Amino acid sequence: MHLKRFTDFALRVLIYLSLHPGRTISINEVARAFDMSRNHLLKVINELVASEMIITYRGKTGGIQLARDPAEINVGMLVRRLEGEAPLINCSEPPCPIRPACTLNQALDEAQHAFFHQLDQYTLADLVGNKQQKLVNLLTNHVAGGAS
Template sequence: MKLSRYSDYALRILIHLALHPDRLISIRQIADIYGISQNHLMKIAQDLGHAGVIQTVRGRNGGLRLARPAEEITIGEVVRRTETRGPIVDCSGCLIARGCGLPPMFAEAQEAFMSVLDRYSLADAAMRSDTLRHLFAVA
């Protein structure tokens, strides 16, 4: 299964926030580090805020922070929120869909994929925090 760029960027935002739980991080800082459009990241941050994954603080000294500890946010939760494409393969227009055995296999594979992501937290993704902080400093 291939994740969308939207999911990729959402996870990047969250990993960065997990590395700095004690302060607010601006969208501009994250955009500059990754070389991603601020406008694009704002949309993603807004979605993550509505989902209760991050808190957004408006104003001159505002920014983003995790709404919960990184240990309580699973990668599966984030991916379910950011991936809206549905099943791995859309068989609805296929001539043989009613008699084909592939759709249930694909559904099982997708569920297994999500099950693995549910076992890992954001803290697991950011566990090499010293290395990540160094890479961000270099960027």
């Protein structure tokens, strides 16, 4: 299974915000930290707001913050929302002649179920875990290295 770039960016935004609890983060700061297009990031931000994962603040000191505690943000639920749970293959388009005897679709459905079940075991807090300072340092060094 391959996650869309949109989902990848959404997870990165949430991780970044969880590293800075209580701080309002500018969209430009997140874009610089991950070398993301600001325009693409705005689309991600809008979906995260609609999903009630983050809140936005307007104005000169505006930006974004997590709307919930990281321990309340389930990774599986978020990925389902952003990716959907459509079957991995469609045996009807075009109609597959071996469909009545083939178990590929069943195997892929089981694999997708296992994939989401595994993601359901994690929260945003789990992704950051006890590596918060290391993650902050990596991002800080990345941005500083890119600024030279």
